[in-house]
Amino acid sequence: MKSANSGGSKNNKVVVVGGGGGGLCAAIAASEAGAGEVTLLEKLPHLGGDTLISDQIISAAGTELQAKAGIVDTPHQYLVDHLKGGRYKSDIVLAATLIQKGAAAWAWLADKGCQFPGPEALHVQHDHSLARSVKLLPPGMIPPLKQAALARGVQIFYNTRATDLLVEDGRVVGVKAEQDGQPVTYQADSVILASGGFGRNREMVKETCPALVEAVSWSSPGNTGDGIQMAQAIGAAVVSYPDMPLDAFRVIQTGADVKHKVLHPTYMMAHTRAQGAILVGADGKRFYDEMGRSFEVVQAAMTHGSFYFLIFDGRMATATAWLPEKTFEAQLESAVNDGLVAAQAPTLAELAEKIAIPSTALEETVAQWNRDVEGGKDTAFGRTESLGKIEQPPFYALRYKPAIVQTLGGLRISPQAQVLDSMGRPIPGLYAVGQITGGVHGADYIGGSALLELAVFGVIAGENATR
Numbered sequence: 001m002k003s004a005n006s007g008g009s010k011n012n013k014v015v016v017v018g019g020g021g022g023g024l025c026a027a028i029a030a031s032e033a034g035a036g037e038v039t040l041l042e043k044l045p046h047l048g049g050d051t052l053i054s055d056q057i058i059s060a061a062g063t064e065l066q067a068k069a070g071i072v073d074t075p076h077q078y079l080v081d082h083l084k085g086g087r088y089k090s091d092i093v094l095a096a097t098l099i100q101k102g103a104a105a106w107a108w109l110a111d112k113g114c115q116f117p118g119p120e121a122l123h124v125q126h127d128h129s130l131a132r133s134v135k136l137l138p139p140g141m142i143p144p145l146k147q148a149a150l151a152r153g154v155q156i157f158y159n160t161r162a163t164d165l166l167v168e169d170g171r172v173v174g175v176k177a178e179q180d181g182q183p184v185t186y187q188a189d190s191v192i193l194a195s196g197g198f199g200r201n202r203e204m205v206k207e208t209c210p211a212l213v214e215a216v217s218w219s220s221p222g223n224t225g226d227g228i229q230m231a232q233a234i235g236a237a238v239v240s241y242p243d244m245p246l247d248a249f250r251v252i253q254t255g256a257d258v259k260h261k262v263l264h265p266t267y268m269m270a271h272t273r274a275q276g277a278i279l280v281g282a283d284g285k286r287f288y289d290e291m292g293r294s295f296e297v298v299q300a301a302m303t304h305g306s307f308y309f310l311i312f313d314g315r316m317a318t319a320t321a322w323l324p325e326k327t328f329e330a331q332l333e334s335a336v337n338d339g340l341v342a343a344q345a346p347t348l349a350e351l352a353e354k355i356a357i358p359s360t361a362l363e364e365t366v367a368q369w370n371r372d373v374e375g376g377k378d379t380a381f382g383r384t385e386s387l388g389k390i391e392q393p394p395f396y397a398l399r400y401k402p403a404i405v406q407t408l409g410g411l412r413i414s415p416q417a418q419v420l421d422s423m424g425r426p427i428p429g430l431y432a433v434g435q436i437t438g439g440v441h442g443a444d445y446i447g448g449s450a451l452l453e454l455a456v457f458g459v460i461a462g463e464n465a466t467r
């Protein structure tokens, strides 16, 4: 039944779909703004989504922590970095809203029990020009937000998958869901969608970027694009990149279908590349400046197939062996055990045979690379950093493929977190926050700005849904 107070009195009902960081922030904010009843639906048996498994890095400009550290920063400087990082594809008003409200969002999160480290922990995240990021102290974002939500009386229903939005006279008035397999309906004055991205929906990935269909996904298993599809079904518009399909994803290079905490492929890539390692496709040929930005390397790699190899030699392996946790040999062994294709051989020809790529091509690629290193110029791709010869046996190959970390396309929203239709008009009663939306980040993401987004737009959505 629709609430008698439909239209925004302090007795209104708000339903939030998705119990990650965005959903929890929105639910708390709605309750703080005076909503009479706040209900949060989570399809998995636990809260958290991607927010729970994230690295807990959060960024903001003009924070108290920066002031304590004597770091002079401005929202304007962050915005400049953000727009550049998003390759100028962000919605500038959404981006400015994110950044302008960033410092206040940190204070809001701290007030909810999220623990920030001291000023010494401030560091420069990728694509930022200044130290404005920290890693939240354990237990990270989700447990304190869950406590804060429960303390405010937010009702949380687990194993409850929202399936459809209910619409009456053009206004969203609730959600249909399946709870433990049974149909159930939640009436509401406003619905906030916070059900994350679509990294776990093979069909949506394939539709958006067929080249990524084989990619590993690091997303939480619940992130199958349900909210995007539900909103599209009632006319919501999406931000997408039809001419640049890979740009709808944040993709990085990984070693295998391993949990992301197993970082050895990433370390190996970084450390051996710094010594001169190269990447080759299944044809044994280089395809890009290996020191280029990750998404560019992946984009180039995709034209060669769904996987590629890091090639390095004994000198680089020894230089990598200082890695703190394990010796290089142990890492190599664990890479093999984790299903990563890793090989070692006394000659390049034997290495090529082991990884089933053409040996003549690999030998010629490495010979050309060595000539270029000697001449101080990468004649193929103009790589200027970390030129080093691959010549000292044994030779190594590690197999890589792209991993989807985040999806960047999603529902088009206003700065008030209202979901917009294809004419740019707000759909009454419908709000969205987090990875389900598109436009805040643009065509890439800069470190720590996704968690910031949850607090900034979560609060905006919660407050506006309660008006």
Ligand SMILES: Cc1cc2nc3c(=O)[nH]c(=O)nc-3n(C[C@H](O)[C@H](O)[C@H](O)COP(=O)(O)OP(=O)(O)OC[C@H]3O[C@@H](n4cnc5c(N)ncnc54)[C@H](O)[C@@H]3O)c2cc1C
Pocket (backbone or CB within 6 Å): 017, 018, 019, 020, 021, 022, 023, 041, 042, 043, 044, 046, 047, 048, 049, 050, 051, 052, 053, 054, 055, 056, 057, 058, 160, 161, 162, 163, 194, 195, 196, 197, 218, 219, 220, 221, 222, 223, 224, 225, 226, 227, 260, 405, 406, 433, 434, 435, 436, 447, 448, 449, 450, 451, 452, 454
């Ligand atoms: C490995 C990894 C590391 C990352 N590290 C960082 C970092 O350090 N800093 C940073 O800023 N960003 C990071 N990110 C990105 C960031 O974590 C996410 O963009 C952000 O947490 C998304 O939050 P969300 O609330 O939108 O979605 P989520 O946290 O994913 O929550 C969505 C929730 O909705 C639920 N759900 C889905 N469909 C339904 C449905 N139909 N009904 C009910 N519930 C549903 C899901 O089960 C899930 O619990 C990382 C991402 C990954 C994968």
